[in-house]
Amino acid sequence: MIENFEHNQSAHCENGVISNLLKFHGVHLSEPMIFGIGSGLFMGFFPFLKLNGIPIATFRTSPGMIFQRATKQLGIKIRKAKYRNPKKAMDALDKAIDTGIPVGLQVGVYHLTYFPRALRFHFNAHNIVVFGKKNGMYQISDPVLENTTELTYNELATVRYSKGPFAPNGKMYYPTDIPSEFDLAPAIRKGISKTCRDMVDIPVRMLGTTGYKFVAKRMRTWPEKLGEKQASMWLGQFIRMMEEIGTGGAGFRFIFSAFLQEASKELNEPWLMDVSAEMTENGDRLREFALHSSRICKNRATQDVGYNELADILVEVADREKEIFTKLKKLGK
Amino acid sequence: MEKTNIPQDDLGLNDNKGRELCYATDENGDYTTGLSLGWEAKGIPLIEVWRDVRDTLIKISKEIEVGEASPLKFYMQYNLMDSFLVAASVGIATWRVKLHLMPFFYNRMNDTMTARYAKELGLTVDNMKNSNHITPLNISELIKEKSGLEL
Numbered sequence: 001m002i003e004n005f006e007h008n009q010s011a012h013c014e015n016g017v018i019s020n021l022l023k024f025h026g027v028h029l030s031e032p033m034i035f036g037i038g039s040g041l042f043m044g045f046f047p048f049l050k051l052n053g054i055p056i057a058t059f060r061t062s063p064g065m066i067f068q069r070a071t072k073q074l075g076i077k078i079r080k081a082k083y084r085n086p087k088k089a090m091d092a093l094d095k096a097i098d099t100g101i102p103v104g105l106q107v108g109v110y111h112l113t114y115f116p117r118a119l120r121f122h123f124n125a126h127n128i129v130v131f132g133k134k135n136g137m138y139q140i141s142d143p144v145l146e147n148t149t150e151l152t153y154n155e156l157a158t159v160r161y162s163k164g165p166f167a168p169n170g171k172m173y174y175p176t177d178i179p180s181e182f183d184l185a186p187a188i189r190k191g192i193s194k195t196c197r198d199m200v201d202i203p204v205r206m207l208g209t210t211g212y213k214f215v216a217k218r219m220r221t222w223p224e225k226l227g228e229k230q231a232s233m234w235l236g237q238f239i240r241m242m243e244e245i246g247t248g249g250a251g252f253r254f255i256f257s258a259f260l261q262e263a264s265k266e267l268n269e270p271w272l273m274d275v276s277a278e279m280t281e282n283g284d285r286l287r288e289f290a291l292h293s294s295r296i297c298k299n300r301a302t303q304d305v306g307y308n309e310l311a312d313i314l315v316e317v318a319d320r321e322k323e324i325f326t327k328l329k330k331l332g333k
Numbered sequence: 334m335e336k337t338n339i340p341q342d343d344l345g346l347n348d349n350k351g352r353e354l355c356y357a358t359d360e361n362g363d364y365t366t367g368l369s370l371g372w373e374a375k376g377i378p379l380i381e382v383w384r385d386v387r388d389t390l391i392k393i394s395k396e397i398e399v400g401e402a403s404p405l406k407f408y409m410q411y412n413l414m415d416s417f418l419v420a421a422s423v424g425i426a427t428w429r430v431k432l433h434l435m436p437f438f439y440n441r442m443n444d445t446m447t448a449r450y451a452k453e454l455g456l457t458v459d460n461m462k463n464s465n466h467i468t469p470l471n472i473s474e475l476i477k478e479k480s481g482l483e484l
Binding site for chain 2: 114116118121144146233240243244255276280287291
């Protein structure tokens with residue numbers, strides 16, 4: 001049992017795990033800070049990648065990316081390991097905890113017993129921290145929960161070896177080497193500049209701010225092409241990707257705004273506060289989008305806001321975000 | 334979003350397992366965090382997904398009754414899996430799982446294979462072999478138990 005590990009709730013699992021692990025090692029960075037330095041913000045729509053037969057939309061970079069980028073920018077060395085054999089994976093975990101280090105794990109959500117039942121889907125890229133073993137029970141700090149919890153050996157072994165896309169294969173990780181002094185400013189600048197590149201400069205229509213327009217164009221044809229029922233399911237999945245546990249609201253836009261505020265103080269660039277306010281406004285617009293969409297899901301075809309109006313909101317958001325990230329680009333130079 | 338506007342719509346989705354963290358602004362426009370019980374806008378689509386799961390299960394149980402689908406199809410849907418995921422868990426090719434969704438190939442399956450499926454889907458071999466007990470199941474109750482939702 002590692003006594004001085006402090007559990008802090010966060011909106012998103014990956015940021016939360018990094019933030020909590022670093023706090024244990026004496027580096028106090030907030031969740032939005034990690035998210036920003038790790039360039040977590042993104043937008044993409046993949047008509048050919050399907051989950052339950054419905055195309056995937058994403059509002060963040062791919063799983064593991066935030067972790068990789070944030071630790072690289074901060075110069076933190078990480079030990080990562082995957083194991084073929086579950087027994088070996090559990091032994092390695094025990095050994096690491098015995099030396100007094102909290103360990104981050106990638107797990108699948110479906111078999112997580114402490115999760116709300118309605119949210120247990122086959123999603124394999126969830127992250128938790130194990131910070132000890134008491135009476136044979138592993139002490140778990142799941143960053144999206146208010147309090148710490150515990151799992152038995154078998155439960156933990158099952159979730160570490162869930163199958164399917166992004167299968168964790170017993171992945172575990174912990175920081176090994178942390179520099180004693182940080183210079184945050186360049187890391188923040190780099191983080192923002194990478195986000196700008198992801199959002200504005202990728203010449204693929206599905207990705208970045210153009211991704212919104214890409215979905216918007218398709219969304220207008222959904223009711224005709226798919227029929228009312230299926231169209232509302234597709235819309236439902238789109239909102240779930242945007243709002244489901246872990247985004248902190250409006251597809252990570254609020255976390256990013258919080259990051260911009262912190263960055264503004266850290267870099268001494270007051271104009272970032274205004275950009276943050278614009279981003280918040282944008283996020284509010286996306287919340288409106290979600291609210292209208294959910295009404296369509298609930299009582300199909302009896303509302304004044306239809307798919308066309310929803311698509312218009314997305315186009316508006318796209319234009320605004322393009323403006324925001326073109327402004328932010330100045331920071332990188 | 335302002336902190337006072339953080340939604341607190343309890344749709345029964347959080348299963349009494351606590352609240353989630355949201356980012357919102359305070360009266361000065363500075364960011365802070367608050368806890369939310371849930372939000373109607375994201376709860377509704379999730380409830381729709383569970384309704385869809387229930388309806389599909391009812392449809393499959395009818396197909397099983399007339400011999401158009403195998404019990405595997407029912408258990409696969411009940412576990413929210415697709416054939417790719419089942420294949421990955423059991424460790425066989427996806428096309429074999431797709432064959433086993435048809436009663437003809439399902440009934441020809443040997444005991445070892447049945448046992449492997451049963452292990453991954455959390456069933457007994459007897460349950461897997463005997464399709465008669467699927468049709469009398471109360472599917473609404475099953476899904477209520479599984480999701481913790483009143484649909």
